[in-house]
Amino acid sequence: MMENSIDLLKKYWRKDLFRPMQKEVIDHYNRGHDTIVLLPTGGGKSLCYQLPAVMKKGATLVICPIISIMQDQIIELGKKGIKAMFFESGYDKNSINRQFDNARYGNYKLIYFSPERLLDKIFLNQLKTLEISGIAIDEAHCVSEWGNDFRPAFKTIKKIKKILPEVPIMALSASATPKVIMDMTSDLGMKDPKVFKSSFERKNIKYQVIFTENKIELIVNTLHDYKESCIIYCKTRIETEKTTIKLKKAGLSCDYFHGGLDKVMKKQKLESWKREQTLIMVATSAFGMGIDKGNVRKVFHLTIPESLESYYQETGRAGRDGKPSSAMLLVKPQNKTNHYNKFIKYLPVKKELKTYFKNLCNYLHIPYGEGQGMYFNLNLKDFCETYQFQEKKILKYFEIFDREGIFEFQHFNKSMTFVKLSCSHNDAIEIIKRNDSGAKLIQFLMRNFEGIFTSEKKINLKQISDIIGVKEGKIDEQLKLLKNQKIIELVSTNTDVKIYWKKPREDDFILNMVSKKQKAYNKLKKVKIKKMLDFTFDLTKCKRNFILSYFGEERKEKCKNCSAESCIGSSETL
Numbered sequence: 001m002m003e004n005s006i007d008l009l010k011k012y013w014r015k016d017l018f019r020p021m022q023k024e025v026i027d028h029y030n031r032g033h034d035t036i037v038l039l040p041t042g043g044g045k046s047l048c049y050q051l052p053a054v055m056k057k058g059a060t061l062v063i064c065p066i067i068s069i070m071q072d073q074i075i076e077l078g079k080k081g082i083k084a085m086f087f088e089s090g091y092d093k094n095s096i097n098r099q100f101d102n103a104r105y106g107n108y109k110l111i112y113f114s115p116e117r118l119l120d121k122i123f124l125n126q127l128k129t130l131e132i133s134g135i136a137i138d139e140a141h142c143v144s145e146w147g148n149d150f151r152p153a154f155k156t157i158k159k160i161k162k163i164l165p166e167v168p169i170m171a172l173s174a175s176a177t178p179k180v181i182m183d184m185t186s187d188l189g190m191k192d193p194k195v196f197k198s199s200f201e202r203k204n205i206k207y208q209v210i211f212t213e214n215k216i217e218l219i220v221n222t223l224h225d226y227k228e229s230c231i232i233y234c235k236t237r238i239e240t241e242k243t244t245i246k247l248k249k250a251g252l253s254c255d256y257f258h259g260g261l262d263k264v265m266k267k268q269k270l271e272s273w274k275r276e277q278t279l280i281m282v283a284t285s286a287f288g289m290g291i292d293k294g295n296v297r298k299v300f301h302l303t304i305p306e307s308l309e310s311y312y313q314e315t316g317r318a319g320r321d322g323k324p325s326s327a328m329l330l331v332k333p334q335n336k337t338n339h340y341n342k343f344i345k346y347l348p349v350k351k352e353l354k355t356y357f358k359n360l361c362n363y364l365h366i367p368y369g370e371g372q373g374m375y376f377n378l379n380l381k382d383f384c385e386t387y388q389f390q391e392k393k394i395l396k397y398f399e400i401f402d403r404e405g406i407f408e409f410q411h412f413n414k415s416m417t418f419v420k421l422s423c424s425h426n427d428a429i430e431i432i433k434r435n436d437s438g439a440k441l442i443q444f445l446m447r448n449f450e451g452i453f454t455s456e457k458k459i460n461l462k463q464i465s466d467i468i469g470v471k472e473g474k475i476d477e478q479l480k481l482l483k484n485q486k487i488i489e490l491v492s493t494n495t496d497v498k499i500y501w502k503k504p505r506e507d508d509f510i511l512n513m514v515s516k517k518q519k520a521y522n523k524l525k526k527v528k529i530k531k532m533l534d535f536t537f538d539l540t541k542c543k544r545n546f547i548l549s550y551f552g553e554e555r556k557e558k559c560k561n562c563s564a565e566s567c568i569g570s571s572e573t574l
């Protein structure tokens with residue numbers, strides 16, 4: 001007999017009560033109806049499909065665009081004793097078949113995969129052989145060009161509905177404008193879905209747009225003697241590092257975080273911020289996903305985000321505990337057009353698409369009509385030097401080709417260094433006695449890498465530098481010296497981009513298709529940028545109401561708390 005949802009909530013989630021809307025969503029979906037769930041981040045979305053998955057016979061398919069989210073969820077479900085699995089991409093036919101056998105006979109309740117998997121016929125055929133109880137689509141706004149992170153592969157989700165017409169779909173998102181909701185309904189192949197939407201209002205957040213010539217000074221003045229957790233969002237990695245240096249100089253407790261750091265560093269920085277050993281995190285938008293810290297009191301933006309969705313999502317990390325918090329957008333008092341032009345300058349253009357694509361093909365020696373199904377290793381630095389390109393720009397264009405299904409790429413931030421100690425144990429100990437920087441290094445290697453006398457170990461210069469307090473450049477020098485002295489063996493590889501090519505090389509066809517799509521995409525981006533700038537520069541309209549109206553909620557009364565003229569004076573000042 002099917003267990004009651006409240007009993008299961010107690011049994012697996014150890015909770016006595018559902019959060020707002022969860023019960024209604026689950027009941028509607030369990031009656032076999034398509035359902036759209038729009039709840040803000042932290043509103044308990046995943047439970048809406050995980051609990052029915054446990055209730056029903058068979059497995060629920062979960063389609064999600066972000067690998068780290070899937071991995072985290074599988075770990076969390078495992079802790080609760082719920083069986084879940086994840087289909088990685090890039091596997092051969094045999095291992096896919098093996099995993100499907102597992103799925104069929106292993107009593108898995110949830111099966112996660114990214115939408116790109118559906119482009120694979122073998123995968124799609126295998127799906128038919130499973131007993132499927134439901135389909136959940138996470139971050140469902142990605143199906144829409146109007147959503148924030150459009151992923152064309154989402155459009156293929158429709159195919160599953162054709163194979164499994166009777167299985168109900170639940171589409172979930174943390175932000176959806178009326179246009180995006182329409183796209184979700186049509187492009188995911190949903191049948192008269194009922195939309196469950198909670199208000200996007202964050203009552204405890206005070207929205208402020210502050211015009212200032214000196215942002216750093218303003219932050220220092222605001223946070224001087226402030227003892228609560230904050231986030232400062234910057235646009236670029238380098239900006240997070242520079243800002244951190246300035247704020248540290250001014251005596252603030254802060255650190256930086258961005259996508260270029262390796263796992264260990266990220267974890268270290270995040271933990272220290274969570275434990276409030278560091279109070280301020282200066283970060284790119286890479287910081288935020290999966291961060292569950294309730295008492296973030298202030299979120300600053302040093303640059304205007306490119307859409308209100310991003311702004312809403314990032315400011316939404318303030319005050320998750322419901323206590324008064326603020327979101328401060330710091331803007332240089334230039335005129336609006338200047339800001340707009342700055343944004344436009346960075347939109348991709350056809351000419352560059354063409355240059356990068358052709359040179360990439362040539363660099364990888366891909367002949368016309370070939371390349372499909374091949375893997376390549378690329379040394380980004382060498383590629384950029386060969387053609388005088390900027391690395392950052394290249395990666396942006398690679399993302400476009402990745403999004404449009406021409407190739408998949410993975411970027412590893414650092415070159416890899418492998419070390420083996422070729423001296424004897426006794427020699428190594430003699431070197432350590434010298435007590436110089438080479439000694440420190442050898443000691444570190446011996447302590448931290450078991451078996452380094454017998455096999456090559458991958459080392460991370462940045463990490464070693466942080467731990468033993470010697471500059472990266474110095475360590476590099478020292479390693480080379482030790483190599484010359486025949487104390488170590490040293491191998492450095494610079495393969496930092498891996499590419500999986502998915503289409504035959506047909507320059508005109510590919511470039512026309514991609515640039516046509518990009519052109520449409522640019523147009524939408526411009527609309528979003530304009531909206532964001534309207535929000536920033538309109539001094540009269542209530543900021544909260546502006547955001548709510550963007551997400552389809554109209555309010556008559558003002559918030560009396562934001563920095564707009566309509567509301568100012570009714571609240572205490574900064």
Ligand SMILES: [Zn+2]
Binds near residue numbers: 541545563
């Ligand atoms: Zn207001």
